[in-house]
Amino acid sequence: MITIVGGVYRERCMRPAWDDIYGSAGRAATAIARFGGKAELQAYVDSTSEVVLDARAAAEGFQFNAVALKEGVTFEYIHGLSTPDIRRGTQRNSMLQINAEKVLRFGMIDGTAVIEAKYAVFDPQNADGPESFKANGSKAEHLALVLNRHEAHQLVSDSRDLSPQELATALASQEGAEVVVIKMGPLGALVYDKGSISHVPAYRTKRVWKIGSGDTFAAHFALGWMDSGLSAHEAAANASIATAFYCENQGFADPALLASFNPEPLQPSxxxxxxxxxxxxxxxxxxxxxxxxxxxxxxxxxxxxxxxxxxxxxxxxxxxxxxxxxxxxxxxxxxxxxxxxxxxxxxxxxxxxxxxxxxxxxxxxxxxxxxxxxxxxxxxxxxxxxxxxxxxxxxxxxxxxxx
Missing domain, CATH: 3.40.50.450 (Rossmann fold)
Structure with missing residues (x-):
């Protein structure tokens, strides 16, 4: 069982038209459950979101533990690459306390989640001021960080001149992480695993649905690394392909669909x-x-x-x-x-x-x-x-x- 903690938000996009309730944690729960994993979602939600997530949990087969919130958060996008207009609720600085064996934790808009776990995957999900995993007292015996290059530079001071390999090594040492996965756009992802470095490719797709692609990557990486016994490299490789499926289809893969999906790896010059x-x-x-x-x-x-x-x-x-x-x-x-x-x-x-x-x-x-x-x-x-x-x-x- 993977416990997922993070934001559940309403997402609205003008082009292409989209209006649904997911957020990073809600999307990860669906992605893991659809792929056959056991998931438990814990999140603050308002009454409308709770109704939607209760129904989705029943349909997809994950557990949902809601913590009541008076007013939720809405992300308004013009398109998938635009900076969203974030309409926040009235509650501020909420804190969730999680003690579980395996935890996938996402950064949150109006609060944080303090976790204690044997295995943890953390995606800070904040381009402006990402939070260190341990800053709020969170602890994990085995920690993996999944983040993009900008977030990695934000977390490591004086890192502008560091190579991606040096950046991952510095981040692992600073955060006490066994694994660091840095997503690098067309260059795919760099995987640091207890000192060894490997790379996985990004993939071309016919179309790109960008909203939630990072959530999908983190979910599939967590499922592979924490639950399926895969190495960090194998889990990141699977996550990259699953994310390509999500981007092309604007939806979630099950094992059969992913097995028949053969995207073209991007090959930068x-x-x-x-x-x-x-x-x-x-x-x-x-x-x-x-x-x-x-x-x-x-x-x-x-x-x-x-x-x-x-x-x-x-x-x-x-x-x-x-x-x-x-x-x-x-x-x-x-x-x-x-x-x-x-x-x-x-x-x-x-x-x-x-x-x-x-x-x-x-x-x-x-x-x-x-x-x-x-x-x-x-x-x-x-x-x-x-x-x-x-x-x-x-x-x-x-x-x-x-x-």
Missing amino acids: ERYRNGYSPMVYLAGPFFTLAELWMVGQARRDLLSMGLNVFSPYHDVGVGSAEDVVEKDLEGVRDCDVLFAIGDGLDSGTIYEIGYARALNKTVVFYAENESKQDVKMMEGSDCRIIDDYVSAIYQTVWEAVEL
Whole structure:
């Protein structure tokens, strides 16, 4: 039995449309139970969330122990890569006390969980100020940390110049952890296990449902490492594939579904592994406020993924043909991949796409509202045509890092 403790929150997303009650702990309980593991969820919930989770626990086969909360927390997303608007309840600094043999603990928005366990997996889930596992008095005989590289740097002081291997080693020593798993985006995950270092790949998927992907990874890692007797490397490898299934299907795998799922491992190029940041040309109209917002959003998301971005609006500006055209075309020539915002079929954007394809540049064409007839030329010239924004951003990253 794995005891799961953390947040249960309402999640709402505009594109693609989503409105459900999961949160990190609620999602992990479903992921583990769906895969055949025994799980017990302990969380603060309001009355609405309790009804939903009671029904889900009965359907999925996990135990649910609710602690009453007057008002819950809601995460509001524009899309899966956006920074959510967090609507908090009135209760503050709640504390759960957990004593169990195996515990999966997540960081929480308005409180913490003090645990005492034989085995524990901890995912801090906080980009701004992740909490040390032992800061609140939590104890575990065998501890594994699962976190991303940014959270790892936040936890270890003066760590900016450390390699991922050095960062994992420092974190293990600081936190008293046997295992540290650092998720590193396209580079997959680094696994530190009692001094030994290994890596597991990330995977390409047809689509990317980002919300909850980290929860799914932590859940499957915990199930493999604490419950199934797998090594840390094996558990992380299984978790990476299960997370790819979740991202592609916006749902949870059972053993049979995962056995038949064969995603393509991402294979970053040597130059990317050696620190090269690929250049993406951001093509799209910027003549209305909505268009400017979309260009700015895409630029921020691509930059946050570690890519360099050439944006005609930001890097050249608005001007006459003599002022801007040659500079824009030079940007296309110098880029590794072109990301095109295609809705509206802006003439300048279409020209940039054609120029890029004539130079044999990879083009990712994002459009939600154009007909198959209208994108026929892009399809026929081997552009990657995608109608989901987050999936298009990830496809751009994957194409860029493999060059």
